[in-house]
Amino acid sequence: METIYYDKSIELLHKVSTPKGFLASAENTSNYQRVWARDGVICGLAALASDDHKLIETFKKTLETLAENQHEIGTIPSNVLVSNDKTEVSYGGLAGRVDAVTWFVIGVCQFAYHTNDDSFVLQYKNEIEKALKLLDAWEFNNKHLMYVPLSGNWADEYITDGYVLYDQLLRIWALKSYNYFVKSDSISNKIKTITKQVEVNFLPNAIGEKFHERAYNELIFQEYLPCSFSPSGYKTQFDAFANSLAALMGIGTNETHEKIINHAYDLASSTKLGLVPAFWPPIFKSDEHWNLLKDNCKYEFRNFPYQFHNGGSWSMVNGFFGLALVSKSQKDKAETILRQINEANALVDFSFYENFNTNTSEPNGVPFCAWSAAAAILVHQALYKNFKIVF
Structure with missing residues (x-):
């Protein structure tokens, strides 16, 4: 076990630590020099795993910054720019970011759990409950699954929309995290109801009333859960992040988890990088959803096949x-994935690139990306220090 990779990952998190929280990158590029909700919480989970007190303090500052800038209706900022001159708050670009809300709730509760500080949850009880109420409103039809706009989460230039698996799972995780402290019967019932709806609408041969019966019956299920569905039907790309969360959270049966794990690992093993792509297969110009993909960008198009969200490989996703x-006791395979994450992060003298072209293995996106380092820390500590995130 070489420690240089772990040490370099810790070093990068220290570089992006500020008095207001974790920045997304140490590179002074566009809006990455901001405190982000999802990036900050994922880095914060790595901070907790590391047991580095300075990094844990930065995580606390991250959560404080997000809470201070919560919108009056409950929205958590996608990101916050804090400088000596001004504070700029963004709740999203072309669309609002649903996952900023859930990551914030997860972050506060995971911080409290791992630091044995229940008072931290109590301190942000109003912010959390306002956020959870907003998630209820985003169901729109009061049928227990949130409706997520195109561009509404971390895959902000991809094609997922409507009832997005990733966002439903984060909501369950957020509710479970909060309910660990408050032990509410109504929240317990809501968790059960949302989980049932996810299983009924995303798992094959599920018993229960479907949101979109006709589309469900036409769907050819694969060895994994589809990434999203909407009134126009299902989108069936493999979402590695969402399916990893499903396995971690125990959604579906053990057979479901085994199929997901085997599919993802085989896919990772077939690539030059040895990493599982974020979404697979790539969308090409001849495919049905190409126009939806190519127009979903505010500045420049980045989702060429095998790149960015369109089949690109991310250390962060591979961390989950x-x-x-690890949660399925597949230590040898986890060590292999950690080795591949470390090798990817080490390219170009430890540049910790945001993502990579899965076809060529060339780095893409922003260098010195904090959550690329966080991924390595999380898996390393789960393997060798028995660190466990609470799900």
């Missing part, structure tokens, strides 16, 4: 896949 492997 690695955690799923």
Whole structure:
């Protein structure tokens, strides 16, 4: 076990630590020099795993910054720019970011759990409950699954929309995290109801009333859960992040988890990088959803086949896949994924690139990306220090 990779990952998190929280990158590029909700919480989970007190304090500052800038209706900022001159708050670009809300709730509760500080949840009880109420409103039809706009989460230039699996799972995780402290019967019932709806609408041969019966019956299920569905039908790309969360959270049966794990690992093993792509297969110009993909960008198009969200490989996503492997006692495979994450992060003198072209293995996106380092820390500590995120 070489420690240089772990040490370099910790070093990068220290570089992006500020008095207001974790920045997304140490590179002074566009809006990455901001405190982000999802990036900050994922880095915060790595901070908790590391048991580095300075990093844990930065995580606390991250959550404080997000809470201070919560919108009056409950929205958590996608990101916050804090400088000596001004504070700029963004709740999203072309669409609002649903997952900023859930990551915030998860972050506060995971911080409190791992630091044995229940008072931290009590301190942000109003912010959390306002956020959870907003998630209820985003169901729109009061049928227990949130409706997520195109561009409404971390895959903000991809094609997922409507009832997006990733966002439903984060909501369950957020509710479970909060309910660990408040032990509410109504929240317990809501968790059961949402989980049932996810299983009925995303798992094959599920018994229960479907949201979109006709589309469900026409769907050819694969060895994994589809990424989203909407009134126009299902989108069936493999979402590695969402499926890793499903395995981690125990959604479906053990057979479901085994199929997901095997599919993801085989896919990762077939690539030059040895990493599982974020979404697969790539969308090409001849495919049905190409126009939806190519127009979903505010500045420049980045989702060429095998790149970015369109079949690109992310260390961050592989971090959660690695955690799923550890949770299923597949240590050898988890060690392999960790080795591949470390090798990817080490390219170009430890540049910790945001993502990679799965076809060529060339780096893409922003260098010195904090959550690429966080991925390595999380899997390393899960493997060798028995660190466990609470799901």
